[in-house]
Amino acid sequence: MAKHTYKFCFGPWNISEGQDPYGPPVRPPQTFDWKLAQLKKLGFDAMMFHDDDAVPDIDSKSETQIRKEAKDLRKRLDGEGIAAEMVAPRLWFAPQTVDGAYTSNDPKCRRYAIDRSLRSIDIANILGTDILVLWLAREGSYIRESKNARHCLERLVEAFDKMLAHDKKIRLAIEPKPNEPMDHAYLPTIGHALAIAQLTRDSTRVGCLIESAHAILAGLDPADEIDFAMAFGKLWSLHLNDQNGLKFDQDKPFGSNNLRVAFNQVRALERNGYGQSGEYVCFDVHPFRTTKTAHWLKHLDNSRRTFLSLVEKARTFDEQKAQQLIADRNYQDLDQMVIEHLMGT
Ligand code: GLO
Numbered sequence: 001m002a003k004h005t006y007k008f009c010f011g012p013w014n015i016s017e018g019q020d021p022y023g024p025p026v027r028p029p030q031t032f033d034w035k036l037a038q039l040k041k042l043g044f045d046a047m048m049f050h051d052d053d054a055v056p057d058i059d060s061k062s063e064t065q066i067r068k069e070a071k072d073l074r075k076r077l078d079g080e081g082i083a084a085e086m087v088a089p090r091l092w093f094a095p096q097t098v099d100g101a102y103t104s105n106d107p108k109c110r111r112y113a114i115d116r117s118l119r120s121i122d123i124a125n126i127l128g129t130d131i132l133v134l135w136l137a138r139e140g141s142y143i144r145e146s147k148n149a150r151h152c153l154e155r156l157v158e159a160f161d162k163m164l165a166h167d168k169k170i171r172l173a174i175e176p177k178p179n180e181p182m183d184h185a186y187l188p189t190i191g192h193a194l195a196i197a198q199l200t201r202d203s204t205r206v207g208c209l210i211e212s213a214h215a216i217l218a219g220l221d222p223a224d225e226i227d228f229a230m231a232f233g234k235l236w237s238l239h240l241n242d243q244n245g246l247k248f249d250q251d252k253p254f255g256s257n258n259l260r261v262a263f264n265q266v267r268a269l270e271r272n273g274y275g276q277s278g279e280y281v282c283f284d285v286h287p288f289r290t291t292k293t294a295h296w297l298k299h300l301d302n303s304r305r306t307f308l309s310l311v312e313k314a315r316t317f318d319e320q321k322a323q324q325l326i327a328d329r330n331y332q333d334l335d336q337m338v339i340e341h342l343m344g345t
């Protein structure tokens with residue numbers, strides 16, 4: 001098994017203030033500069049960007065202004081030695097995205113979503129990343145009869161094709177999530193993301209991003225999703241976190257809920273050589289709402305600590321002994337062996 005070191009990142013939204021549908025923020029908002037400084041202090045390598053994290057109020061700005069601000073940001077990032085891991089169009093805030101973005105029933109809104117995505121690609125170019133992440137937040141329905149799912153898939157393909165044509169190098173990493181905010185999303189799993197790639201003008205540039213919590217919400221094991229995506233060479237980014245069952249998207253620290261599921265994700269990453277083509281390990285985690293300002297960055301540092309401990313656990317797992325137990329179909333002892341390995345006994 002090739003040994004290598006991992007590179008880590010998170011996004012400015014992962015230093016969140018604690019607002020939820022039932023209550024206001026509980027930590028004071030901080031500037032982007034402060035968040036960038038914390039990322040550097042924590043020793044992370046890169047930052048993820050929504051288009052409007054990179055260029056605030058993007059909808060009110062001209063293409064020239066957007067490019068100028070992106071260039072200024074690039075200079076700052078270079079100065080700090082921080083890379084941009086990806087750019088993602090935030091297609092779920094604007095009034096034009098109320099009924100979906102690429103799959104809205106209103107053609108004007110679909111046009112807005114595509115235009116904004118093309119601007120995001122321009123920003124990605126300037127920031128020096130070839131990855132556009134597409135979390136398709138509102139591409140689904142609350143009411144099944146409100147949209148024609150077949151047309152919606154065609155509209156998704158049309159939008160992806162426009163992005164692929166806009167820039168010959170850009171790669172689209174689809175981040176599937178089965179629900180929330182929608183009742184049902186059109187691309188709920190990695191299988192759906194990789195299947196729709198086949199309908200686009202360049203399937204080699206349409207891949208995916210796995211988020212642990214999203215796989216769990218789909219009732220799947222994130223480790224199997226990792227193996228599946230990597231069998232296609234299509235896992236271009238990763239949002240590690242944790243999730244306690246079928247609830248709202250919790251974005252808990254990595255390993256917080258189920259250490260064994262986390263261990264198996266790390267094993268899958270190790271056996272497939274994730275990171276060896278420059279991919280980053282991103283933590284899409286949020287502080288618990290109860291978190292005091294003084295402990296505001298713990299979830300990020302702790303997720304990385306857990307990840308690195310689990311890399312050690314994966315590398316020191318007695319594969320030979322495991323193989324013997326497997327050959328003997330003694331899965332009972334294999335199960336116990338994993339438990340004791342994780343407990344350090
Ligand atoms: C929400 C998603 C979200 C995306 C991010 C990047 O459930 O995980 O955090 O990862 O907006 O597009």
Ligand code: MG
Nearest residue numbers: 175211239284
């Ligand atoms: Mg995510």
